[in-house]
Amino acid sequence: MTAHSTKKHGSLLVKDARTQRRNNAELRFRAYGLTAVIVGILALIVLLVSIFSNGISAFQQTKLMITLELPEAKLDQKGQRDLDVMKKVTTIGYSKVLGNGLIDQLDRLGIATDLKDKDVREILSKESAATLRDVVLADPSLIGTTVTMEFLVNGRIDGYFKGRVDRASAELDKNVKPGQLDIADALTEHGLMYTQFNLDFILAPDASDQRPEAAGLGVAILGSIYMMLVVLFVALPVGVAASIYLEEFAPKNRLTDVIEVNISNLAAVPSIVYGILGLAIFINMAQFNQSSPLVGGLVLTLMTLPRIIIPARAALKSVPPSIRDAALGVGASRMQTVFHHVLPLAAPGILTGVIIGLGQALGETAPLLLIGMVAFVREYPAAFTADAGLFGEASTALPVQVFNWTQRADPAFVERASGAIIVLLVFLLIMNALAIFLRRRYERRW
Amino acid sequence: MTDLPIKISARNVDVFYGAIHAIKSVNVEIADKMVTSFIGPSGCGKSTFLRCINRMNDTIDVCRVTGDILIDAEDIYDRRVDPVQLRAKVGMVFQKPNPFPKSIYDNVAYGPKIHGMARNKTDLDEIVEKSLRRAALWDEAKDRLQEPGTGLSGGQQQRLCIARAVATEPEVLLMDEPCSALDPIATAQIEQLIDELRSSYSVVIVTHSMAQASRVSDRTAFFHLGELVEYGDTSHIFTNPSDKRTESYITGRIG
Numbered sequence: 001m002t003a004h005s006t007k008k009h010g011s012l013l014v015k016d017a018r019t020q021r022r023n024n025a026e027l028r029f030r031a032y033g034l035t036a037v038i039v040g041i042l043a044l045i046v047l048l049v050s051i052f053s054n055g056i057s058a059f060q061q062t063k064l065m066i067t068l069e070l071p072e073a074k075l076d077q078k079g080q081r082d083l084d085v086m087k088k089v090t091t092i093g094y095s096k097v098l099g100n101g102l103i104d105q106l107d108r109l110g111i112a113t114d115l116k117d118k119d120v121r122e123i124l125s126k127e128s129a130a131t132l133r134d135v136v137l138a139d140p141s142l143i144g145t146t147v148t149m150e151f152l153v154n155g156r157i158d159g160y161f162k163g164r165v166d167r168a169s170a171e172l173d174k175n176v177k178p179g180q181l182d183i184a185d186a187l188t189e190h191g192l193m194y195t196q197f198n199l200d201f202i203l204a205p206d207a208s209d210q211r212p213e214a215a216g217l218g219v220a221i222l223g224s225i226y227m228m229l230v231v232l233f234v235a236l237p238v239g240v241a242a243s244i245y246l247e248e249f250a251p252k253n254r255l256t257d258v259i260e261v262n263i264s265n266l267a268a269v270p271s272i273v274y275g276i277l278g279l280a281i282f283i284n285m286a287q288f289n290q291s292s293p294l295v296g297g298l299v300l301t302l303m304t305l306p307r308i309i310i311p312a313r314a315a316l317k318s319v320p321p322s323i324r325d326a327a328l329g330v331g332a333s334r335m336q337t338v339f340h341h342v343l344p345l346a347a348p349g350i351l352t353g354v355i356i357g358l359g360q361a362l363g364e365t366a367p368l369l370l371i372g373m374v375a376f377v378r379e380y381p382a383a384f385t386a387d388a389g390l391f392g393e394a395s396t397a398l399p400v401q402v403f404n405w406t407q408r409a410d411p412a413f414v415e416r417a418s419g420a421i422i423v424l425l426v427f428l429l430i431m432n433a434l435a436i437f438l439r440r441r442y443e444r445r446w
Numbered sequence: 447m448t449d450l451p452i453k454i455s456a457r458n459v460d461v462f463y464g465a466i467h468a469i470k471s472v473n474v475e476i477a478d479k480m481v482t483s484f485i486g487p488s489g490c491g492k493s494t495f496l497r498c499i500n501r502m503n504d505t506i507d508v509c510r511v512t513g514d515i516l517i518d519a520e521d522i523y524d525r526r527v528d529p530v531q532l533r534a535k536v537g538m539v540f541q542k543p544n545p546f547p548k549s550i551y552d553n554v555a556y557g558p559k560i561h562g563m564a565r566n567k568t569d570l571d572e573i574v575e576k577s578l579r580r581a582a583l584w585d586e587a588k589d590r591l592q593e594p595g596t597g598l599s600g601g602q603q604q605r606l607c608i609a610r611a612v613a614t615e616p617e618v619l620l621m622d623e624p625c626s627a628l629d630p631i632a633t634a635q636i637e638q639l640i641d642e643l644r645s646s647y648s649v650v651i652v653t654h655s656m657a658q659a660s661r662v663s664d665r666t667a668f669f670h671l672g673e674l675v676e677y678g679d680t681s682h683i684f685t686n687p688s689d690k691r692t693e694s695y696i697t698g699r700i701g
Contacts, residue, residue, distance in 0.1 A: 251507055323544060325502065325538075326610075327556075329502065330557035331530050331560065331561060331614055332560055333530045336560055
């Protein structure tokens, strides 16, 4: 009986009510967590699918091969091949030559149409005349000869090849006629109209509302690269120096406490506030050029600094104090301790922070809108010019270009905007991959 | 007490961590070429006092030291003293082995390099070999000098730290519980090493193990609640302590 009295618990083979409740609670918690993860993944998939289905076609472009005469009577009446005189012929003149070339080509191929000549000409992009003019002005000896060249087609015709436009929608659209689609089909049969990889989307500058087919990201990509260079060369040294000073040298007193709290606050300040700050300081006070990558880069630097300092300090803090003791113990100065021992160990963490900060800066739009980077920029900005200085020429940036294009009416710009997002995502992906690589490569254990 | 020349002499040393009075008016004279051990319960201030001797406490903002600590009759808390120079003269070995995450060679060579003790690579090689030999690590490490110091066993790492400390040719060697993270075999090796080091340095060791203090040291200081309770020849302290608190501690009643 005494042996029996020590048995306070029931059988271990049967779960008691309390254990059962605990296990159920754990199961429910796991289910919530898993649901959250799945919802997140699904949202990401939906986002990627929608961007890629809309945007991947931006990397393809429909082009038309035309064999046409370049009549001297129209393009260089005086026949002297004097560039200054030839430049007087505007794109309107060239667009007539080009349009006639297309109509002649249709006649030669025996493609019949009941469209007016004007409508036939509109198959071509408004950009094509400028393309032809540039080619001719670059090589005046072409005048009087017959050339075969590729031209961009109108955005709606391009849309027809990408499935955005069909005959039913063309009936309702005043910008495209079913007859034009018939011509496009006929030209495709002859192998003269085709869709190919669109390098111009990455290299060409932006184009106006009327010619989405010619719009490219060249200026935006270059502007973003310039800005990232400014951020890298200003925010990296300033941020790392500030974090080393605060972490390793600054006395711990009320002033440094205030600084510390404010750095955390600055990291949380809405980015558009930095835009106002940049407008006031860099444009109104310092008189830097509006829309320039220099100003954009400096604004993004202000925004990125706290986002670099915080992880850099965390990385420095995570270096074990025993390493500092060891270095100080053999008679290293504080600076030697930091630069010989602490900084190399913290470097992977600091670099990761810097790259993630740069990634955020690359995707930032709001502050750039305020300093005029939303402007329509047709010319590539030079890295340096005598009057604009370093990175002082007007430019735009990738996220701003996305914003810009989504506001335009032509549905072809939706495709362009999604394409631009893909380019932006690729850049971000490359930077994050670099961050992971650096962390893996240089991480050292102690 | 034997009459060896005095290396370190502390007069009325008080240490404060903010409002906490960690060391209370300690007076002690530490002889050259001898092993002196500091014993006492946790938090009694023995490590704090040890870290005053090479001014490692300077790195703690709230720490304030008053009184004089003289090494070779020079006040190390004098305004003209640069702690960096001091620490080349007073080497330190820490509780947990803390080799730099660099090669064994670089660990030992770092101190001599920053103090400009070697004119060329041959000099440096010599210093590294001499230091590793002195730390009884040469035979185990000579074929793997370029391997990371962190790859050694705990006891080897601690000997590497001792080699690193002696490489700068210090005159005083401070050891803060050097064996507390080691197994008995490694501890025995370190203790033997301390015994050999006494011929060249003034060694001060903080230890929790009274057995260790009695094995390795010539003199022992017993700290309690920030005060130096008793200081004298080790044999005397352990066999015939004059203070009640010392007696209680070594017999295991406080601590």
